[in-house]
Amino acid sequence: MTRISMTVDGVRYDDDVEPRTLLVQHLRDRLGKVGTVVGCDTSNCGACTVLLSGKSVKSCSILAVQADSADVTTIEGLAGDGGELHPVQAAFHEQHGLQCGYCTPGMIMAAVDLLTENAEPTDAEIREGLEGNLCRCTGYQNIVRAVRAAAESMRTSVPSTPETAEAGAREGVTT
Ligand code: FES
Ligand code: FES
Numbered sequence: 001m002t003r004i005s006m007t008v009d010g011v012r013y014d015d016d017v018e019p020r021t022l023l024v025q026h027l028r029d030r031l032g033k034v035g036t037v038v039g040c041d042t043s044n045c046g047a048c049t050v051l052l053s054g055k056s057v058k059s060c061s062i063l064a065v066q067a068d069s070a071d072v073t074t075i076e077g078l079a080g081d082g083g084e085l086h087p088v089q090a091a092f093h094e095q096h097g098l099q100c101g102y103c104t105p106g107m108i109m110a111a112v113d114l115l116t117e118n119a120e121p122t123d124a125e126i127r128e129g130l131e132g133n134l135c136r137c138t139g140y141q142n143i144v145r146a147v148r149a150a151a152e153s154m155r156t157s158v159p160s161t162p163e164t165a166e167a168g169a170r171e172g173v174t175t
Pocket of ligand 1: 037044046048049058059060061
């Protein structure tokens with residue numbers, strides 16, 4: 001057994017793990033993060049994608065011990081504290097970017113990484129950015145539309161600061 005510490009969705013966990021345990025197994029079986037799913041046994045589908053220190057990785061392709069000391073974000077940590085959806089989650093919902101939903105957690109995590117790197121991707125760049133994530137249902141059209149909509153929403157949203165909140169209150173609007 002090897003002792004590891006990692007922060008997952010903002011909470012620190014210290015655990016003893018078998019050196020051969022995959023990160024996805026650790027997340028699901030030990031930490032209960034079952035929103036991260038397994039869709040293949042060939043590291044091919046991307047359904048298990050999480051953010052490891054901000055970068056998307058297939059959590060079935062690395063060992064839990066390799067994530068020692070890391071900051072991991074899963075689909076379960078994306079929504080805000082009040083439960084408000086992340087703009088990418090909201091866009092997938094609004095643009096019908098899913099059908100069975102099995103690929104969706106990984107697709108959304110890959111899209112979050114893509115939009116962190118490129119705030120205004122073309123459709124071709126979206127397709128290229130998500131090429132490691134497979135969807136057997138949608139034909140990808142609505143997924144691309146959802147990522148485009150999320151990009152637009154993230155570019156145009158006004159961050160809520162004390163100043164904007166005060167201005168919004170004066171003008172009778174909420175931020
Ligand atoms: S379960 Fe990780 S790539 Fe398919
Ligand atoms: S929505 Fe079913 S695999 Fe993508």
